[in-house]
Structure formats: structure tokens, C-alpha cells
Amino acid sequence: MTQHFQFTLYLVFFMLIACDKDEPSGAVPSISFPINVSHLENDENAVFEFPVVLNVSTNRDVTVTYEVKPITAVAGEDFIATTGTLIFPQGTASGTIEVEIIVDDFIEKDEQFRVVLTGSSNGVIAGGLQEAIGTIRNDDTVIQVTSDGYEAADSYPGRALVWSDEFETNQINPQHWTYDLGASGWGNQELQNYTSSAENSYVANGNLMIVAKENGSQYTSARLKSIDLQEFQYGRIDVRAILPFGQGIWPAIWMLGANFPSSGWPACGEIDIMELIGSSPGSVHGTIHYGNSWAQHQFTGGSRYLSGGQTFAEEFHVFSIDWNENGITWLVDDQPFYSVDNNVTGNQNYPFDNPFFFIMNVAVGGQWPGYPNATTSFPQFMAVDYVRVYQ
């Protein structure tokens, strides 16, 4: 460096200082975020306000540019990612950066984004780096469910829709469904306690949701039934559902003979439209149970597997029976996979020529599925888009 150039640099430096000293309040304010911001995701908190402060006010406008960036929150889904400029008019020392939050009805994890100060005129960013964290805390109870998957036909030649529940209102229809409660340790050594709580069953976004939850080693779930409310003898029955998965999880869509309270099981007959063992989430089972007495209980059924490692938890499928005086055929996505005829019970009573009611439940544990372990995630849910009966 030449002496001449060094001298020029010193000159410029002293001129700058001299200029600054000409200002009456020449201090350069330092700009900082005093706090992070954390709110529940709801309508009152649709805008998160981040205070920004100057350590001293000046007689000049101070501006600071900023950028809003994702951490775990997703830009465009959870918050609006923006850049902007905040102005502190002369004489002021505080301002606010507003970040728009996207409020929805669905359960999410608590999620975070950051607001970063990127540059200033007439001020400096304190410490060279200032960022504030925004935490969007979950305020929702509804599980988000895809609407993708197989759709049933909406009519069948020669048959009429005689009943359906489309789950389009926001409550479980008491004209259609009632609850089995308790049941921990029922006949199959299941673990769950069935409740009527909205934590375990509710209707939202067009689906009935049955939710199995874990609390320590206690499990709650729900079991809905249409006994004395909606009972049918014969028909094409379509149930569109997404099924839960995992070791020890056991969803079922099934029917019992309406004479169950008087005749008992298995004499009343049981038609399992769909059962799935959560450790094999790509296969479902259709079964009948019958027998004049408990000791004479027999069952027969078939299974349907999805190819290529797909599971019934990924999207909707339609579980059906075609049930008439000649027998019962089970279908998944309109593909038949098992049938019985009305001779199937042999020398025992054939109970499948009587009205039956529906049961839908998610069991946790039991002799057949085994018990949850460290690989089982909770909550688990079965989403039912509709139940339709054609005759």
C-alpha cells in the first residue's frame, strides 16, 4: 500500500466521522428483537406480531429489511413467507413485523419459523445477526385425512339405495349410531377402553373418525353400533374407509344378528365385512362366525392383499359385501375375493337370513393382533367416508 493511498483512506475516515458528528443525535441505533413469539394457531392469532426495537431513537428515519423463513413450519401451508422493510420514523424506537399465519382445523405438531433481519439504513443489526423464532402451537383436534382412493359406484342396476350415512354433518347421527362402552379385556383380551368421548370418535370433513389413543399404557378408542337403530337383512353394502396400522391395532367393520341380545354369540351370526391386523396393514379379512352355541363356534373367511407393499392406511378403499338369500360375497374395491353359500353352516343353524346391525371399531391388543410395542404409533385412526346399503 502506498503512503498516498493510506493517507487517502485516513482522510475519508475522518471525513465520515466529522459528518456523523454534525448530526445532533449522531448515535447509530442498534436494532434487535427483544422476544420470540409463540401463540396457539387460531383466528385470534392469525397475525404474529414481532416487536423490533432500537436502543436509541434518532432524528432520522431508520429502516430495517427482514425475511420470514421456515424452520419446521411450511411456507404457504403454515405461514406466509415474506420479505419486507420496517420503518422507524425519526424519534421512534419501536416497531412491529407482522407475519400472517395460515389457520386450519387440523392437528399439527407445534411448528416454527424465523424472522431474520437482513439489512438496515441508518441503523445496525445488533450483534450482526438478529432473528426471532415464531412458534405456532397446535390448537386443533381433527386429524387431517386424504380424500384419495377408490370410490364406489353410486348405483347398482336393479337396486335402490335404502340407507346410507355419508358423515357429512359435523356430528355422529344418534338416529344411526350408539356406543359400546368400556370393554377393556373383553373376550379377546383387548386392552382398549371404549369411550363416547369426542377424543375417540367424531365426524369431521365428511368422515367418521374412530381414534385409538395411548396414554401411558392405557388405551382409549371407540366402538359404534347401529343396534335397534339401523338393521338390514341382505343387500349390497359399501363402506369406504382408510384403516389404521401397526402392531397390536385391530380395526373392524362388521355386523351381528339383531337377535344378539336374546340369542347370544355366535348363534346370532357375525359377518365381518373387514378386519385388519395392524402388523399386516396390506391385507384385510372377510369372515363369518356361526354356531348354535359357544362350544360349537365355527368360522370361515378369506383375505385380500394389496400388491407392491401398499397398505390400507394410505388411501381410501371400499369394503363391501353382496349378501342375499343364496349367500355372501366379500369385495374390496368391487373385486370379489371370497364367497359362502347358504349351505356353509352344514348341520348348524344358518343365521344369515335375519336382520343384522353394524359395528365399527378400532381395538388395541388382543389374542389375534397381539399387543402394541415400541413400533406402534399413536394416535391411530379409521376414517369412514360412508356406509351405504343397496337392496
Ligand SMILES: [Ca+2]
Ligand atoms: Ca399449520
Ligand SMILES: [Ca+2]
Ligand atoms: Ca392446525
Ligand SMILES: [Ca+2]
Ligand atoms: Ca363422507
